[in-house]
Amino acid sequence: MRDNNLDWAHLSFGYIPTDYNVRCTFKDGKWGEIEVSQSETINMHIAATALHYGQEIFEGLKAFRGADGKVRIFRLEENAKRIVESAKGVMMEPVPVELFKKMVVEAVKLNSRFIPPYGSGASLYIRPIELGMSAQIGVNPSTEYVFMVLVTPVGPYFKEGFKPTNICIMREYDRVAPKGTGRWKVGGNYAASLDAGVKAHDLGYSAVLYLDPREKKYVDECGPANFFAIKDGKYITPASESILPSVTNNSIMQLARDMGIAVEERHIPLEELSQIQEAGACGTAAVASPVAEIHDLDNGTKYIVSKDGQPGEITTKLYNRLRAIQLGEEPDTHGWNTIVEGI
Ligand code: PLP
Ligand code: COI
Numbered sequence: 001m002r003d004n005n006l007d008w009a010h011l012s013f014g015y016i017p018t019d020y021n022v023r024c025t026f027k028d029g030k031w032g033e034i035e036v037s038q039s040e041t042i043n044m045h046i047a048a049t050a051l052h053y054g055q056e057i058f059e060g061l062k063a064f065r066g067a068d069g070k071v072r073i074f075r076l077e078e079n080a081k082r083i084v085e086s087a088k089g090v091m092m093e094p095v096p097v098e099l100f101k102k103m104v105v106e107a108v109k110l111n112s113r114f115i116p117p118y119g120s121g122a123s124l125y126i127r128p129i130e131l132g133m134s135a136q137i138g139v140n141p142s143t144e145y146v147f148m149v150l151v152t153p154v155g156p157y158f159k160e161g162f163k164p165t166n167i168c169i170m171r172e173y174d175r176v177a178p179k180g181t182g183r184w185k186v187g188g189n190y191a192a193s194l195d196a197g198v199k200a201h202d203l204g205y206s207a208v209l210y211l212d213p214r215e216k217k218y219v220d221e222c223g224p225a226n227f228f229a230i231k232d233g234k235y236i237t238p239a240s241e242s243i244l245p246s247v248t249n250n251s252i253m254q255l256a257r258d259m260g261i262a263v264e265e266r267h268i269p270l271e272e273l274s275q276i277q278e279a280g281a282c283g284t285a286a287v288a289s290p291v292a293e294i295h296d297l298d299n300g301t302k303y304i305v306s307k308d309g310q311p312g313e314i315t316t317k318l319y320n321r322l323r324a325i326q327l328g329e330e331p332d333t334h335g336w337n338t339i340v341e342g343i
Pocket of ligand 1: 060221223224225226243244245246247248249282283284285
């Protein structure tokens with residue numbers, strides 16, 4: 001048995017081995033039985049399409065131990081639907097929604113002793129991943145796939161937690177092409193972001209704020225998260241064909257509307273950053289991480305979003321409400337949580 005004697009309150013966003021992962025193979029035109037594995041490795045063909053031609057997609061979602069002791073998976077259905085879109089985007093076999101849900105629940109149940117306790121601030125990160133497995137040397141889609149779900153306990157993605165950090169703009173990099181793979185969760189998008197991300201970190205920034213890859217006029221995405229801002233009491237967030245439709249952003253927009261805050265999903269011209277009062281990066285890993293300053297490294301412009309270095313009032317309200325729903329502290333009025341029974 002692997003060690004679960006962890007310092008739950010001080011986990012980083014990293015990989016910690018857990019007991020089991022679950023796997024399912026698509027072969028001869030059908031999905032097989034779900035297999036439970038204790039191995040952290042996979043055996044694959046040296047010419048598999050995942051290795052050569054990037055047929056690799058994944059998801060990210062979380063399970064939480066709640067105030068009432070129950071375990072909740074946040075918006076399972078939405079991630080199940082999104083990986084179907086990713087699969088279609090790069091010609092992979094879509095994982096049926098019910099299979100996805102069953103495997104995620106099973107992976108959480110099997111590793112229940114790794115779900116961080118309520119109050120620790122940590123959660124169980126769930127990483128479903130699908131790979132093209134059959135051998136191709138011509139550029140063609142695979143005929144065989146494996147879908148796996150692994151889980152690992154995590155702390156905050158930005159080490160500062162819920163404290164404003166600085167982000168930067170660098171025009172020499174694009175994460176994705178205008179009509180490329182940005183709207184899907186394809187591994188290659190992250191490879192394309194590594195150089196810029198490491199450079200930004202080395203310069204002391206928590207993430208890169210990408211501009212739209214066609215014109216570099218509008219705000220697009222913030223590292224591995226969507227970008228949002230509060231302007232004159234309104235929640236604004238980019239509408240763009242090159243960003244990942246974030247489940248967290250979708251949830252926060254709903255919470256904002258519930259609170260009577262107007263929501264605008266639209267192009268955000270770069271210059272508008274000088275008129276915003278709050279900003280944040282939102283995603284499963286990032287949750288809603290407040291932004292302090294945005295530095296345009298190409299022309300030296302500094303957008304000072306948080307004048308006092310504190311998270312903004314609306315960002316804080318939205319963050320608290322989201323967390324409270326995930327942790328079962330407040331009613332789940334939209335039915336977003338899947339309660340995992342028996343653990
Ligand atoms: N954008 C990118 C590029 C991401 O990797 C993620 C993380 O999943 C998000 C946005 C946020 O999406 P979600 O809220 O569904 O986790
Ligand atoms: C997530 O928020 O789930 C992500 O996938 C972001 C990342 C760590 C790649």
